[in-house]
Amino acid sequence: xxxxxxxxxxxxxxVKEAAERILKNVNQVIVGKxxxxxxxxxxxxxxxxxxxxxxxxxxxxxxxxxMAKSMGCRFKRIQCTPDLLPSDVTGIHxxxxxxxxxxxxxxxxxxxxxxxxxxxxxxxxxxxxxxxxMQEQQITVDLETVPLPRPFMILATQNPIxxxxxxxxxxxxxxxxxxxxxxGYPDEGEEKAILTRFHxxxxxxxxxxxxEVSEILELQKNCRQVYVEDSLHRYITALTRxxxxxxxxxxxxxxxxSLGLYIASQARAAIHGxxxxxxxxxxxxxxxxxxxRFIAKTETRMKGQSQEDIVKEILSTVPVPTEGTxxxxxxxx
Amino acid sequence: xxxxxxxxxxxxxxAAMQVCWLGIALDLANQKAADGSLSLLVVLGxxxxxxxxxxxxxxxxxxxxxxxxxxxxxxxxxxxxxIHFFNSIPLGDPLxxxxxxxxxxQMFHAFNPVGLMIVSSAILWxxxxxxxxxxxxxxxxxxxxxxxxxxxxxxxxxxAQADWKSSALVPAALIFFSLALLxxxxxxxxxxxxxxxxxxxxLWFGLLLFSIGLILALGLLISVAVNPPLLDFILSxxxxxxxxxxxxxxxxxxxxxxxxPPPQPAGLPPSLRMPQIxxxxxxxxxxxxxxxxxxxxxxxxxxxxxLILVALWRIAGQVFNWLxxxxxxxxxxxxxxxxxAFREDLxxxxxxxxxxxxxxxxxxxxxxxxxxxxxxxxxxRIYRQLLKWAAARGCPRHASQTPWEYLQMLLQWLPEGxxxxxxxxxxYVRARYSLAVPTENELEQLGRSWQQxxxxxxxxxxxxxxxxxx
Numbered sequence: 001x002x003x004x005x006x007x008x009x010x011x012x013x014x015v016k017e018a019a020e021r022i023l024k025n026v027n028q029v030i031v032g033k034x035x036x037x038x039x040x041x042x043x044x045x046x047x048x049x050x051x052x053x054x055x056x057x058x059x060x061x062x063x064x065x066x067m068a069k070s071m072g073c074r075f076k077r078i079q080c081t082p083d084l085l086p087s088d089v090t091g092i093h094x095x096x097x098x099x100x101x102x103x104x105x106x107x108x109x110x111x112x113x114x115x116x117x118x119x120x121x122x123x124x125x126x127x128x129x130x131x132x133x134m135q136e137q138q139i140t141v142d143l144e145t146v147p148l149p150r151p152f153m154i155l156a157t158q159n160p161i162x163x164x165x166x167x168x169x170x171x172x173x174x175x176x177x178x179x180x181x182x183x184g185y186p187d188e189g190e191e192k193a194i195l196t197r198f199h200x201x202x203x204x205x206x207x208x209x210x211x212e213v214s215e216i217l218e219l220q221k222n223c224r225q226v227y228v229e230d231s232l233h234r235y236i237t238a239l240t241r242x243x244x245x246x247x248x249x250x251x252x253x254x255x256x257x258s259l260g261l262y263i264a265s266q267a268r269a270a271i272h273g274x275x276x277x278x279x280x281x282x283x284x285x286x287x288x289x290x291x292x293r294f295i296a297k298t299e300t301r302m303k304g305q306s307q308e309d310i311v312k313e314i315l316s317t318v319p320v321p322t323e324g325t326x327x328x329x330x331x332x333x
Numbered sequence: 334x335x336x337x338x339x340x341x342x343x344x345x346x347x348a349a350m351q352v353c354w355l356g357i358a359l360d361l362a363n364q365k366a367a368d369g370s371l372s373l374l375v376v377l378g379x380x381x382x383x384x385x386x387x388x389x390x391x392x393x394x395x396x397x398x399x400x401x402x403x404x405x406x407x408x409x410x411x412x413x414x415x416i417h418f419f420n421s422i423p424l425g426d427p428l429x430x431x432x433x434x435x436x437x438x439q440m441f442h443a444f445n446p447v448g449l450m451i452v453s454s455a456i457l458w459x460x461x462x463x464x465x466x467x468x469x470x471x472x473x474x475x476x477x478x479x480x481x482x483x484x485x486x487x488x489x490x491x492x493a494q495a496d497w498k499s500s501a502l503v504p505a506a507l508i509f510f511s512l513a514l515l516x517x518x519x520x521x522x523x524x525x526x527x528x529x530x531x532x533x534x535x536l537w538f539g540l541l542l543f544s545i546g547l548i549l550a551l552g553l554l555i556s557v558a559v560n561p562p563l564l565d566f567i568l569s570x571x572x573x574x575x576x577x578x579x580x581x582x583x584x585x586x587x588x589x590x591x592x593x594p595p596p597q598p599a600g601l602p603p604s605l606r607m608p609q610i611x612x613x614x615x616x617x618x619x620x621x622x623x624x625x626x627x628x629x630x631x632x633x634x635x636x637x638x639x640l641i642l643v644a645l646w647r648i649a650g651q652v653f654n655w656l657x658x659x660x661x662x663x664x665x666x667x668x669x670x671x672x673x674a675f676r677e678d679l680x681x682x683x684x685x686x687x688x689x690x691x692x693x694x695x696x697x698x699x700x701x702x703x704x705x706x707x708x709x710x711x712x713x714r715i716y717r718q719l720l721k722w723a724a725a726r727g728c729p730r731h732a733s734q735t736p737w738e739y740l741q742m743l744l745q746w747l748p749e750g751x752x753x754x755x756x757x758x759x760x761y762v763r764a765r766y767s768l769a770v771p772t773e774n775e776l777e778q779l780g781r782s783w784q785q786x787x788x789x790x791x792x793x794x795x796x797x798x799x800x801x802x803x
Contacts, residue, residue, distance in 0.1 A: 229766045276767030279735040319732040322765065323717045 011222040015045070015270035018211060018219055022070050025210045029066040029203045030059060032190045038271065039181045039288055040067050040155070044216065045223045045267040048178025048260065049134055049154040051119070051169075051292065056159055058183040064115045064155040065204060071216065072209030073112035073151065080122035082165060086129035090139045091146075104141065109133055112149050112213070116156040120166040127173055130154065134176040151216050171251070171295065178260050179288040219270075226266035227276040231321035236261050236282055242314045243290060248300040249310060253293040261289050279320045287311045339523040343469040346516035348384070350477055351460055352377065353509040354484040359453055360499055361488060367446035375413065379454045382409065383461025406458040410451060418447060470707065471520040476678075478513040485509065503556040510552075511545045708771050709764045715783050716761040722787065736762050749789050753782035 019041055026037050036052075040063070043050045052060045068075040078089060091107035108114065109130075119127065133139050137148045156177070158169070174180075186194060197203060236258055244252030265281040272281075291307040300310070356373065363371045386405050390398045411433075418436070419429035436447035467473060485506050492502060518541055621629070687694045720730055728746040730739045740758045744751055760779050763769050771779070 227767060232766065274767075276763075276769075278737070278762055278766050280737050283735060316731075316733050320735050322730075322736055323713060323720055323761075 011225065012270045012273055012275045015219050015222055016273040018215065019271040021210045025070045025207065026066050029207060030063055031193045031197065032186060033063065033183060036063065036181045036183060037067070039179055041271065042264050042267045042285070043178045044071070044151065044153055045220055045270070046178055046260070046263045047151060047220060048264070049156070049176060051177040051180045052155065052157045052183065053160050053180055054183040055161055058185060060157040060183055061115065061117055062204065063183065064157060066207065067155065068113040068115060069204065069207050070209055071113060071211045073213055073216070074149065075113045075115070076108035076111035077115045077117060078108050080116060080118045080126070082121060082123055084122045084126045086126050089126060089129045090141050093142050104144070109139060110146065110148060112151055112153070114154050116154055118158060119156040120158040120169060122167065124167050124170065127167065127169060131172060131176065151213065151220065174292050175254055175256055177292065178264065179285070180292040181288060223267045223270045224263070226269050228262065228266065229276065232277055232279065232282060235279060235318070235321050238318050239282070239286055239314060240290065242318055243294050246310065246314065248297055248305065249294050250297045251295040253290055257290055257293045261285060264289055279322070283315055286315055339519060340469065342519055343516060343523070344464065346512050346519070347469055347474065347477055348380070348464060350481055350509055350512045350516065352380065353505045353512070354481045354488070355457065355460070357488050357499065357502055357505050358484060360501065361491060361497060362449055362453070364497060366449045371446055371449060372417070375417070376450060376453050376457065379409065379457035380461045383458040384465050387462045387465035402462055406455065410454045413454065414447065414450060417450070469520070471517060474513065474516045474520050481509055481513070503552065507549050507552040511549060514545060708776060711776055712760050712764040712771055712779060715779055716757060719757055719783065719786070747789065750786045753786045756782050
């Protein structure tokens with residue numbers, strides 16, 4: 001193993017311990033959903049952004065708020081509405097009559113964890129104001145560029161069912177989200193636990209933060225040191241390239257998707273206490289990372305096949321780098 | 334302690350293998366060049382001497398070993414030449430040195446005993462030197478075997494063609510083969526990659542010794558039974574059979590020709606008498622000069638030789654492929670791919686020569702990734718065997734399954750092997766994706782887990798058979 005590239009065991013154990021701490025803390029508010037919480041944590045460790053997508057009332061906003069509160073970072077919220085303007089997000093220069101000078105009033109985007117609630121209700125021009133900050137972690141207002149604080153993460157939520165009064169996110173915007181997470185309905189036991197937990201007071205009000213900013217930055221650094229074997233590089237690129245030649249896909253994923261899958265796999269490995277990535281890391285993250293980044297063909301959508309189904313199909317055809325060739329899998333199409 | 338013992342044994346085996354072919358080759362050269370006047374034992378003494386001297390150099394903390402080693406060889410060679418060829422001349426007299434120099438100069442015109450001694454002592458010193466620094470493992474033994482085999486083939490060819498009798502040739506060849514077999518087994522056992530490290534190692538070791546004994550006995554029996562009169566008799570039988578077939582073919586063609594009527598020759602007109610003209614004798618017409626023809630003949634010869642070599646290579650490749658196909662069907666057997674091994678060996682040799690001459694290797698693309706450590710390769714080999722074994726029994730891995738996903742399938746297939754399957758998969762994943770080197774204990778436990786799995790499965794199969802019979 002390349003020693004300069006390998007995280008040591010104590011470094012990844014620190015990541016694992018921090019992840020467990022967060023999960024325990026978030027579980028004081030959120031019932032179950034360990035997988036979704038883990039995805040948000042992976043995005044945080046990779047300096048990525050998360051799009052939480054599901055039907056109303058399943059706890060998207062609550063999860064985002066709980067995660068933000070657990071991390072002890074500067075938190076802001078943007079409630080997206082059709083009349084929201086880009087300057088409401090980034091901030092404006094206003095004329096201060098007392099000082100007779102233009103002063104910059106920062107918008108809610110200048111924070112460490114930003115909850116962009118119901119992102120698809122904002123107009124496309126307002127959505128576009130997020131592009132720069134998501135990729136370059138800076139904003140430009142009136143020719144002035146302001147760097148955003150680190151760590152910086154956008155937790156956006158959207159409801160995929162309603163179409164009226166919503167504006168679907170463009171591809172460039174979707175591609176900037178490291179991963180898309182889904183909440184899903186709670187099962188019977190979980191729903192009962194929700195009733196018990198929330199019938200008196202909201203546990204979010206008294207939730208402590210369990211992670212310091214400096215600690216998050218160190219954990220992010222540790223994750224980047226996790227070793228990725230050469231054959232797994234090829235496996236990651238094979239998966240993303242498969243989306244570009246798939247007959248059900250109109251537009252495949254970008255190299256940003258490969259990079260996202262790579263660093264997210266490193267973070268997942270570290271969360272599991274490993275200083276090396278295994279194919280399971282890549283496979284388990286392929287759907288959240290790839291599914292929202294490509295455009296399926298119209299006939300595929302008409303047949304009711306989702307993007308997740310297509311990624312599953314790709315995963316079942318691309319060989320995993322391991323010993324032997326294995327038995328070829330018959331194509332499901 | 335056990336490892337040291339194994340290593341000492343391997344060094345002894347490699348040395349003995351080299352002495353086998355060296356002794357025979359030297360005997361041949363001694364008979365041809367020196368009429369058997371050179372003492373082989375004395376010349377062979379260079380080998381252990383070189384080994385001991387070169388082992389001693391690092392102990393004495395010599396940073397540069399080439400010069401002292403060459404000087405030591407030269408001194409020993411001079412001493413031996415003095416004792417062996419110029420014993421009557423006193424050591425202080427420079428006459429023996431002059432005579433020796435003359436003998437060396439004549440060596441380039443006709444090979445003489447002095448030349449033989451210098452060349453053979455240099456080769457032996459070089460081999461002893463190499464043995465002192467080489468790290469012996471399975472691959473080394475394979476290389477030694479290949480090289481020794483090639484030398485033996487040459488010696489056998491010379492033996493058949495030239496008038497040279499050596500009673501030690503067949504026993505030396507048999508001992509060489511036995512040592513090679515033993516050496517490979519010991520090296521595999523040392524690397525814990527063979528059945529010699531498994532739970533039935535006593536049984537297998539006994540079988541190995543029995544096989545060696547059997548090979549020796551059969552070889553000796555053949556060498557005793559197959560004598561020149563017997564060979565002559567077999568050859569005469571074959572010649573008679575060939576002659577009979579040829580006669581039959583001739584008779585058949587004669588019968589065919591008798592079916593057609595003989596042509597009636599038409600009467601030729603009487604020839605006219607031509608006037609006799611005397612012409613001067615002409616030189617034969619030659620399109621190319623002698624030198625060009627020589628070159629073309631050489632090119633033609635080289636072309637033919639290349640074609641024969643390519644044909645032999647292809648045939649050998651086909652034979653190996655056939656053997657591989659046959660062997661791969663055997664129980665628990667794993668056949669390693671050897672494609673490109675010959676080419677790699679050749680390239681490696683040429684690269685070493687270029688490096689020694691301080692020249693840049695002209696070909697690109699020959700760079701390879703560093704080879705895997707033997708411990709990692711052992712883990713991967715066991716996992717490969719597990720995959721093959723499970724696939725043969727109805728639980729194959731899908732190409733898109735990760736090792737952990739496949740583990741779930743294996744656990745459903747054979748729940749009794751839960752612990753062993755999990756341990757092997759865990760070790761494999763660690764070795765494969767992190768390149769972490771497993772410890773000796775882990776490797777031992779891995780071997781035990783693999784053996785236990787096979788045992789569990791066979792017990793289960795026996796129980797199932799008994800249940801069906803009832």
